[in-house]
Amino acid sequence: MIINDNFFPQPYEDELLYSILARYHIRSGNISPKATMKELFGSNTLTAVVDLPSNIENLIKNMPVGARYTTEELIFNHTLYSFYSAFLPPKRAELVLSSMKGNKGGDIHTRVGIMASSISSKPYLQFCPKCLKEDKARYGEFYWHRVHQVPGVVVCPKHKVLLRNSKVSVHSQNKHEYVSANEENCRADGSIIFDEDNEIRIIELSKRMNNGVIKEASLKDFDNLLEKLWTLSKDVESLLKQRFLHKPMEWFHQQYIYKLMERGIANINGSVRKKELVDNFESYYGEGFLEIIQSTVNRDDESNWLSMIIRKHRKSFRPIRHLLMIRYLGLTLEEVFYKEQEYKPFGEGSWPCLNAGAEHYLQPVVTDLKVTYGTDVKRPIGTFTCSCGFIYTRRGPDENEEDRYKVGRIKQFGQVWEDKLKDLINEKLSLRETARQLKVDANTVKKYAKKLGLKVYWENRTVGEDSRSSNHYVGDKVDGTINNINHREEWIKLMRKFPEKSKTELRQMNKALYTWLYRNDRDWLNKSSPAIVVKPTINNRIDWKERDEEILKQVKKAVSEIIESKEKPKRITVSYVGKSIGRLALLEKHLDKMPKTKEYLNIVTETVQDFQIRRIKWAIKELKEEDLKVWKIMRKAGIREEYKNKLEDEIIRMID
Numbered sequence: 001m002i003i004n005d006n007f008f009p010q011p012y013e014d015e016l017l018y019s020i021l022a023r024y025h026i027r028s029g030n031i032s033p034k035a036t037m038k039e040l041f042g043s044n045t046l047t048a049v050v051d052l053p054s055n056i057e058n059l060i061k062n063m064p065v066g067a068r069y070t071t072e073e074l075i076f077n078h079t080l081y082s083f084y085s086a087f088l089p090p091k092r093a094e095l096v097l098s099s100m101k102g103n104k105g106g107d108i109h110t111r112v113g114i115m116a117s118s119i120s121s122k123p124y125l126q127f128c129p130k131c132l133k134e135d136k137a138r139y140g141e142f143y144w145h146r147v148h149q150v151p152g153v154v155v156c157p158k159h160k161v162l163l164r165n166s167k168v169s170v171h172s173q174n175k176h177e178y179v180s181a182n183e184e185n186c187r188a189d190g191s192i193i194f195d196e197d198n199e200i201r202i203i204e205l206s207k208r209m210n211n212g213v214i215k216e217a218s219l220k221d222f223d224n225l226l227e228k229l230w231t232l233s234k235d236v237e238s239l240l241k242q243r244f245l246h247k248p249m250e251w252f253h254q255q256y257i258y259k260l261m262e263r264g265i266a267n268i269n270g271s272v273r274k275k276e277l278v279d280n281f282e283s284y285y286g287e288g289f290l291e292i293i294q295s296t297v298n299r300d301d302e303s304n305w306l307s308m309i310i311r312k313h314r315k316s317f318r319p320i321r322h323l324l325m326i327r328y329l330g331l332t333l334e335e336v337f338y339k340e341q342e343y344k345p346f347g348e349g350s351w352p353c354l355n356a357g358a359e360h361y362l363q364p365v366v367t368d369l370k371v372t373y374g375t376d377v378k379r380p381i382g383t384f385t386c387s388c389g390f391i392y393t394r395r396g397p398d399e400n401e402e403d404r405y406k407v408g409r410i411k412q413f414g415q416v417w418e419d420k421l422k423d424l425i426n427e428k429l430s431l432r433e434t435a436r437q438l439k440v441d442a443n444t445v446k447k448y449a450k451k452l453g454l455k456v457y458w459e460n461r462t463v464g465e466d467s468r469s470s471n472h473y474v475g476d477k478v479d480g481t482i483n484n485i486n487h488r489e490e491w492i493k494l495m496r497k498f499p500e501k502s503k504t505e506l507r508q509m510n511k512a513l514y515t516w517l518y519r520n521d522r523d524w525l526n527k528s529s530p531a532i533v534v535k536p537t538i539n540n541r542i543d544w545k546e547r548d549e550e551i552l553k554q555v556k557k558a559v560s561e562i563i564e565s566k567e568k569p570k571r572i573t574v575s576y577v578g579k580s581i582g583r584l585a586l587l588e589k590h591l592d593k594m595p596k597t598k599e600y601l602n603i604v605t606e607t608v609q610d611f612q613i614r615r616i617k618w619a620i621k622e623l624k625e626e627d628l629k630v631w632k633i634m635r636k637a638g639i640r641e642e643y644k645n646k647l648e649d650e651i652i653r654m655i656d
């Protein structure tokens, strides 16, 4: 028997495959569900599965010649595969996919890892009353929406209203039957008619819970609760709709840990302050919310899910729990899948040189930073090496901007500092003044003067006499030099506080300081002030926000064309995208002015490896089945021999 194409319904948006088949059953006019099953799959002993059905290839095979559907299309757009497989490593996701295509459906739920995690899938098919109304108006019939059946989705992502149970049980009855959504089985249960009233919604939600108990959720914070449930269901929806590349298990664990480090909840070795994490997590979501989506954290259990999900682990977790983690850590789905998080205990470079003997003192010229971790201390140590030869270390992490100007220990003073020391001594400055100018203590000055074999002029004085007599030498000019360190610091502080301000504006803000520096330290002042802002008249007219939007649109279009092209793949780089939209110069010179475009490009541009993988996938599609040999694929994809070892496993996996 074969499927009658005239009866096979056009799938609706986000319609469950189960629902498509149920509508087919109605249209076919078959009385017996088993007859329908036989027509669809060539067997009448199969079970009607809601979330992760198998035998899809059989279904496609039974379609009439020229039918419009492909196996993957049905799986990706009309089952819960994208959701359940999102956080699985590539190999396992592939296995699940092939189980769904083939006729060994028995292992699917185990492979996804949802058997082991005592998941409670929804007992009844669910619907959104507003979607129902809209569907009826638009299509003249009801259908089961995919996203409404995902465990943890309590409100409709589109309408932000609570989902309701239909009368169609997922587990007990109807094992071999596809039941379509209709007026009879989608009626509101009991006497509660759905409306916008909070009180009724809370009763409805309470009833949904096993004993009708929600501890935390009171009427008052119901809106807050609803908001969170809505956010979660929208996240689920994007998992269903977007196809993120699968990542190995450790990937997510690592992403989370870096974020926790940033928040000070994990220390530098990645060890997590568990109690703090649980407290913080619970207060972020509220217990009521966690109860509703069955993700409470049991503090008394060492291996509660929250502690486990941040540990190196082979176990897979319910996708909902990953979503909770991602939101809690302030990440987006794009970031968590595509942007490798990094822990930067000293922030972004470059860092200020803290050599008081150098011309570039306090200017951000240091680019060489090494981060190490002592054995006894759990905090990172940064070693900053400047081109002037000055090397200093500091214990991290930096907690604020001021920390960037702190020296822990000076490891090396370097040539520039030593030369400055020589100069100051030759100018016959006192020991104390010399020390002050170089920002070290007097003993250090003595030690280095001795080490460098310098002739000094303070030998027979005590430090006290020394400071008095220093005035004797110095005079106005040098007095200026003594103070200029402080004045410089003041000026730098002012600039940091008002980074947008021009030199003239800063001058207005502290005239005395400016005048002093202008008189005594003019070269430094000129070098260290904000560059004069030339306001070109042309730029004034460009609305960068608007341009960002417009370019982003063009870029997105170009990128999707590159990806969807059947031609030999081209690597997605800023310059290639720039060329293809004819705006190369703009992207190269002004990307910083277009933050949205920049961020998008950051996410979609490909590393060499990403690009290799995409070419291999392309080659596999292009080649005939009998030609699927590693070397042939590599040749077709244009990948050099030297990468063979690295990619061989991956290629074999993809062929399978």
Ligand SMILES: [Zn+2]
Pocket (backbone or CB within 6 Å): 128, 129, 130, 131, 132, 156, 157, 158, 159, 160
């Ligand atoms: Zn809805």
Ligand SMILES: [Zn+2]
Pocket (backbone or CB within 6 Å): 353, 354, 355, 358, 360, 365, 386, 387, 388, 389, 390
């Ligand atoms: Zn330096």
